Amino acid sequence: MASPAKQNDSDDDDVFAEAFKRHKYKNAFDEDKWEEEFDKIPMFMKTVPDEIDPKDYPELAHLQAIIHDEDRTPEEKAHSLKNEGNEFFKEKNYQKAIVAYTAALKNKCGDQDLGTVLLTNRAAAHFHLGNLRSSLNDAAAAKKIKPDHLKALIRGAQCCVELRKFSTAIQWCEEGLKAHPTDKKLLELRTTADKHKRSAERDARKAKVKEKKLNNEKEALMAAIKERGVKLLKPAKPHQSGSDGDGDRDEGASTEIAELSLDGLSSHKATGAQVFLDEQRVLHWPVMFLYPEHQQSDFISAFCENNSFLDHFVVMFGDELPPWDVDRKYHLQNLQLCFEDEERETLYKVDPETSLLKVLQHKRFFVKVGTPSFIILVNGSTFWKQYLTGKKISAL
Structure with a gap:
């Protein structure tokens, strides 16, 4: 049997243990954040904080004060x-x-x-x-x-x-x-x-030579277009008004090329095609064909000015018709080629055997955004009749 003294000592130990469980040691590390608090001690810091608040880093603040x-x-x-x-x-x-x-x-x-x-x-x-x-x-x-x-x-x-x-x-x-x-x-x-x-000096010389060459090519291109009497249409300004209808369209026409690319024609913008003058001084144009009945289009990136439209139609509408032509109407003999004079609300019929240059030289044809555009319809179709409503028809 335990002596009374030993029994009392055991009771005191139990009381102390229970009290220790209830009351935490003052200034001790938090059990859940001990690593974070440990890192605030200068001796054990891995990195120095950007801003030192004395409340959060008292020891470090004291050290810096000494320094x-x-x-x-x-x-x-x-x-x-x-x-x-x-x-x-x-x-x-x-x-x-x-x-x-x-x-x-x-x-x-x-x-x-x-x-x-x-x-x-x-x-x-x-x-x-x-x-x-x-x-x-x-x-x-x-x-x-x-x-x-x-x-x-x-x-x-x-x-x-x-x-x-x-x-x-x-x-x-x-x-x-x-x-x-x-x-x-x-x-x-x-x-x-x-x-x-x-x-860098060599690259600068090359760039200068290239720029001079491009300028010479552009000047030659401009001269060739002017010689042929082809009219380029400047982008219309919002405040500009059209002509009165009967006179030749001079306003907006220019022999200067601001943009000879497909900018503004989103469906072919990525091609970057533009008119160019070959070594024989022959012009080749990017040409757009529009099919309003089906809201479709075709694009020829380099249409030689001396070629006829028929040269291309034989390929485009020869052995195989376009997949969107579900009614199989777009045969060579049915096609009606024309260009539109929006100002006069007039459609000019074009014979497919005509050369591109002859059409471009017509007094009422204006090249927009560097890309001549033409409309293709099926002659005598219901859509053709509707499309012609309210428009004048004129032969080239």
Whole structure:
């Protein structure tokens, strides 16, 4: 049997255990967030927070207060901040490194060597972040303090190469090589900059030759169109009104080509076809055929001006009719080709054996958006009769 003393000790232990369960230890870690709280202790921190609130990080705030102690000299503060920036740089946290280097520079300690290092270090951090102009500015500021500072000279040359300022990069290298004639990095950068400069100059010459060739081709094309008397229709402005109906249509017609592409014709916009002049000075046009009865269209990217419409119709409506022609009506002998003069509400019938050039030279034909357009109907069909209602019919 247990003695009374031992029994009392056991009872006290039980009471203490129960109390321990009910009352948690003050300032202890939260059971659910212990890892998060553990990470707030400076010794065990993996990363430093962007903003330090003394309430959340009291120990870290005290340490920073020691580092940035107002009683320390500007030079001491600058050195501490430089070291802090260097640590951030090693961790590849370049944004925080820039903040630290900037704070160090604001101390204006008067130490030119330290100032040069801080500017060069900040230039490196900016460079790694892709802030090339800021990096170049810092390198230039460092070089202004110490013209022979190797890291500043290398960084400045690197920035100029990345910014494609190859001539300026060569100047940086030449300045650096005067003080450091055997430095491999400067020699390498000068070679790279010179190579890129030559390549850029060569590309510029090629582009200039190409532009001149394109301008000459465009001038020749414009001259050929003007010689043939083909009229191009300028895009109408909202406030423009049409002519009175009987006179030739001069307003809106032009011998200048603003857009010789399919812009505005969404169904064929992706082709990018445009009129061109071949080596025999023959024009080839992109031509659109419209079938209003079926809301369909056909497109010929290069219709030679000397070819007749029949040359193409034999292929388009020869052995096989279009799949959308379910009634099998679009046979060669049934086709009615025409173009529409919207201003006069007139349809001009075109003989399929006529050449494209002859139609383009008609006084009432205007090329819209660089693409001549024609309508194809089935002669004598119900739709044909409805379509002609209210329109004048004229032969070419």
